[in-house]
Amino acid sequence: MIKLRGHHLFCLLGYRGMGYSKEYAENMTAVHSALRQRPDTLIQIMKGPDYLCAKFPDDQPYHCEDQGIYVRDSEILKRLGLKFGDVLPWREVERRIRVGVVPSDIEVICETCSWRSYGYCEHGVERIIDAVGLREVEQE
Numbered sequence: 001m002i003k004l005r006g007h008h009l010f011c012l013l014g015y016r017g018m019g020y021s022k023e024y025a026e027n028m029t030a031v032h033s034a035l036r037q038r039p040d041t042l043i044q045i046m047k048g049p050d051y052l053c054a055k056f057p058d059d060q061p062y063h064c065e066d067q068g069i070y071v072r073d074s075e076i077l078k079r080l081g082l083k084f085g086d087v088l089p090w091r092e093v094e095r096r097i098r099v100g101v102v103p104s105d106i107e108v109i110c111e112t113c114s115w116r117s118y119g120y121c122e123h124g125v126e127r128i129i130d131a132v133g134l135r136e137v138e139q140e
Ligand code: SF4
Pocket: 007, 008, 010, 011, 012, 014, 106, 110, 113, 114, 115, 116, 121
């Protein structure tokens, strides 16, 4: 079971192998690959720092407990009809995104995120709506 906080459900959609450090990206790639290859993998919704935050590098400003990040988590969970502690397969997360999210939601919910301008996350939402799943991460 992979423990994830709300906003990371969206971040995984747009993930293309970039991250805050090599270790952070390797960990995220492992989670992303597991979900892409085995969509029946169970995830549990966490409140606060999760399995991805655990690899946030010590030498960068830690934002994982910022109030704005918690707000983003809550907005996304509300949109997906999920709450802390829920356990569900990744496949069901994708289904909920398909029926409750549109690409332009990223612009609003993730307004302050430094990764947003790449456009990868909107594209990731489009892929889920098109039912083609997560995009394979190209290794460097
Ligand atoms: S814009 Fe930022 S917070 Fe939003 S899904 Fe993308 S990476 Fe995650």
